[in-house]
Amino acid sequence: MRLDLVDLRLVLHVAETGSITHGAARSAMALASASERIRTLEETLGTALFDRKRRGVGPTAAGLTVIQHARLVLQQIERLRGDLGEHARGVRGRVRLSSNTAASLEFLPSALASFLQAHPMIDVDLTERPSGEIVRAIANGQADVGIVADAVDSAAELESFPFAEDRLVLVTPQRHALGRRRRIAFRDTLACDFVGLAPGSALQDHLDDHAARTGSRLKLRLRLPGGFDAVCRMVEKGIGVAVVSRTAALRCRKSMALQVIPLVDPWALRRLRICLKSLSGLPIHARSLVEHLRGLAAEDDERSSRR
Template sequence: MRFSWTDLQIFLHVCEAGSMTAATERAHLTLAAISARIRGLEEGNGVTLLERHARGVSLTSAGEVLARHARLVFEQVQRLERDLIHEEAGHPRRVVLLANSSALARPLTQALAPLCASGDASPLWLVRESASEATVQALRSGAADVGMVSDAVDTRGLAAHDLGPDPLVLIVPRTHPLAARASVAFEDALAQPWVLWGEQTALSTHLLMRTLALGVRIEARVTYPTVAGVLELVRAGAGVTVLPQALVDLHAPDAALACIPIQEPWAQRRLLVCFLKGGDPLRGRLAGSLRAALATGLTRQAVMGR
């Protein structure tokens, strides 16, 4: 699912106003422009977000999922900007790296260590976890310097460089019937009971929207807030789950679980490093160091896997 920041803003304006007509004043756009944006969101993601009626609009199940996600993203951006401005007052020269959970599972310390040990006047290198949608907006607003995000988000206006594959995989116990498959269709996985990672994660929203586009629902037995807990529940037979491969490698590098590639193109994600063009040259240096460190990490994994 790909949502631009502007699309999420417009969608929330419509939700809060109760109609597209009433949202025109909030969004400073024409009715035709708002209608086109909402229609593009729906058609691009294969779901109906709003039920249109004479008095205005109401949210569908997919619309409720997206509205909840959009509000969380906006709250996270506001919190990031507020916290980072406060931290800047105590340390005026700082470089902020925001990374999603999958990126934080990579060897980022290998990229940071040489920069921290350089002879330059040392800035504060601040690393924080952030959802990809919130990260790109923080970069555009100047609240952050460099971001590591999924290629599912809109990075227009930013310098973006590929860091390698970041696939989503289906996780099942090694004894599960699906464990013997070379790959699996997402719809086949939906026939199983599920363990979901967190109600407020971007991945949870992504998976729920995918299931609604198929006209089905995830049969979730439990939602758990930590990756380690989710994997332990899957290992115990509570259900299956979908996670980034990098998180599984970090938290459960054992033989008790099977990681099965998902056949759909949307699961074949890639990790990007991005930053606003111009400004502090340390942004480019950090991005380059991350690319080098992750390339080395991927090479080592390939050698070990032979």
């Protein structure tokens, strides 16, 4: 089957005007040439695309199918031209990226640094949100790309790709009573004083929700902006215990007197995924970021398989 862009544009113009004559004129084509193209196309496809009527033409069922695909193909061609034109003009691109707490604090900083260094004409707006809100933002067009936990229903119409694995752990001062435990359930920590993240933190909202499900609430002595390092520093000083990303806990333990205890709760193990509406529908600068993140995830998987 041979289809070209001239044929697709002609079919759309004929359908939009309801006339082969007017469709030919809109396509800057002689009527005889347009009629011959449509006849040849129908013979090639083995079906009529238009019903010929006394006053113009109307698409058949097969014609409607061709029209639908023709619109998609031509839209992608226009998107490609626009994206390439931006590169030719040196226009800056901007990606709206939303992430949960663990990814924004632990996994994205180095990934974004290498991406931005390699793409000086692309900017990234990073916002932190709970995974459920990220999915809704992507679906509603309020964000281009998201990093979410796989426990969240990412909705059938969204695409997703593996990014990283994140496990939540409890960190305590070295001499804390819970420090002797090899593993612990979140429920068994709720009698302790906690150091938490600032209001609005996606992870803190997540922990507050799980505490509420047990009929309890976190006893927060201190809420800190600035991320896991600041939280771990306060834990080391004996202000309370905290739940943080395992990656952050192991890093902080190298310079702080901390005990790191895995949480046994199923929700504590989270596989982070890159979430987006449609990879092919993203602007080229957003697509470049997704491919960069996927490449880093593949490298991490390869390193893990060698161990």
